[in-house]
Structure formats: structure tokens, C-alpha cells
Amino acid sequence: MKYEKALMLDIGRKNFTKAWIFKLLDYLHELKMNTLQLHFSENEGFRIECESYPEIVSKEHFKKSEIREIIAYAKAYQIQIIPDFDTPGHLKQILTHYPHFQLEKTEDGQTTKEAKALDITNQEARNFIKKIYAEYASLFKDSKYFHIGADEFIEFDKINQYPQLVEYAKKHYGAQATGIEVYVEYTNEIAEFIQQLGFIPRVWNDGFYRKNRQCTIKLNQEIQVCYWTKWDPNMAEPEAFIENGHQLINFCDNYFYYVVGENAGYTYPTAKKIQNEWQINLFPHGKKLSPKAMTSVIGTSFAIWCDKPKAQSEDEILSGIKDPLKAMMDIILTG
DSSP: OEEEEEEEEEETOOOOOOOHHHHHHHHHHHHOEEEEEEEEEETTOOOOOSOGGGGGOOSSSBOOOHHHHHHHHHHHTEEEEEEEEEEESSHHHHHHHHHGGGEEEEETTTTEEEEEEEOOTOOOHHHHHHHHHHHHHTTTTTTTTEEEEEEESGGGGGGOOOOOHHHHHHHOOOOOOHHHHOOOHHHHHHHHHHTTTTTTTEEEEETSSSSSSOSSSOOOTSEEEEEOOOOOOOOOOOOHHHHHTTOOOOOOHHHHEEEOOOOOOOOOOHHHHHHHHEEEEEEGGGGGOOOHHTTTEEEEEEEOOSSSSSOOOHHHHHHHHHHHHHHHHHHHHHH
């Protein structure tokens, strides 16, 4: 299997131009990288033309014809484009138009709607999301993978504030169920749907196999896991995913998260830090994997997250990522 040398670009929060993405692909090719992941839906925006639900699309967005041009441009460089539509969280842009699909939260006797979270106990809501995935499966038909997100859905340690989840889980999985089961069930259902559409599904790591949350059902082991963080000690170690049969992609946020505006405690990555500290087996929070565990790691990825989209221009972002991205690639290609 070819090792994946990737970059993820958040076009959900920031409206990049097609010409700039071509420049980015030029640089990825120069560095011998082979993957570009397009994160096209976020709380703040939905950036690709949608025929099924045109109302969910941001004013500034790509036409499908433009995405096809980007895919073709990348293909000429043998760079694969991976589509990334994140659910059941990160859905504010979409759920603003469909508030009846928002998850309810009860706190201090008050019930409110979660603007960003899908009511995954509602099969109609699941089918709504599947229809969106199906539309983009056609657009990205040449891609091998489809990233379905599954991160930052709710505060899992406060799951009792979401009675819909707890009640559904106990009804379907017994009295010992805690509520996390419905989240895993939803992820498995979407993953199976994505597989039927011809893709290998991927998720982020933070919600699964948590140390303090027992779950009576298993995550589909054919789902690949993009391991990006372990800021919470209750998040599972990389080995937990490997032991459960998953392949990993290392999105080590300590070195490879370029967060525009340096939001959420992140500072811009530097080539010096990567050169001096990172090794190909180094995962978030200083976790080093053994040679045996590394046989389950199929790639490494840098990520551009546009938390504060106006903090830098396109050209400033490209200038800012060049040296740290090259440093990452130098280690991968020599390691």
C-alpha cells in the first residue's frame, strides 16, 4: 500500500479560489505529496453546489464544474482528492435550515436545541444526511476514501444532558447502555452507506473507545481513523484503535495543525519544531508507536483549519505552510 502523504484543507470556513487551490496542488506535487482532503462543510459554511438541498449552500461556494476541474488538475499530478463532509456534529450551516433535525439538550431543567448537532435518534434526519452524502459520492466517484467526520458531536462526559440519546440506547441496547451506543450506531450506519457507494470511510478519533465510556457495540473495524488529538485524557490511545482492527492516519495536531488565526490554543507550526522533534511514529501528546503498531499506520497528514478565516489571506496561508510542510515531508521521505 502506498503511504499517504496528505494535506487537509478547510474550505468550509474559508472560501478559497480555484486558482489558489491549483497553486497549492503545484506545491504538493513539488513535495511529492499524493493526497488533498477537502473539508467542504462546517458550522460556518457549506462550500460546494448542492442540487438536493440548495438552501444549505453558502453564498460563496464552488460550482461542481469547478470541483471537477480541481479533481482533474490533481489527477494529472497523481494526487487523490478525498471528500470530507463531517456529521453528526459541525452541522450548524445545514441545521439552520432544518432546525427540526437538531438534537435536544436538557440542562438545569431547561431544554434547548443544539445548533450544531444532528438528532441521530431520528431516522428521517439520518436519511436526510445520507441523501447529501449520496450526491457528493457521484461528484467524487474517482476517490478511494470518504471522510465522514464524527468528531466533536457532543460533550460525551455530559451525555445524560441528551435524554434522546440515553433513552434510545437503553431501548435498543438494554439497561446497561449509556447513550454512546447510538453515536456508534449512527457512525456505523453512515460508514456502511459510504461503503455501498464505493468508498472506504474515515472518521476522526476523539469520540471512540473513550476510556471512561463503556459501549455495548463496536465501531466497524473497516473504518479508518484519522488520529488528530488526545487533549482529553479519556480519549483512546492510538493502540486502542489498532487493537480493534482499524488503520490510522497520523494528523498529529501538536505539529501539523495550521489553525488560521491561531485559535483554540494553537500556534502556527514551524519547520524547526518539526525537524527537531517529530518522528514518523510520533502521535499526539508525545505518543510513540512501536514498529509493530506502525504497520497499521497508512499515512501522515498536515491540516489547514480556518477558524478565523479573515486572519490570513490565501497567499499568507500558502507562504505560512510551505516550510513546515516541507519539513514534514523530508522526515517522511527519509524515514
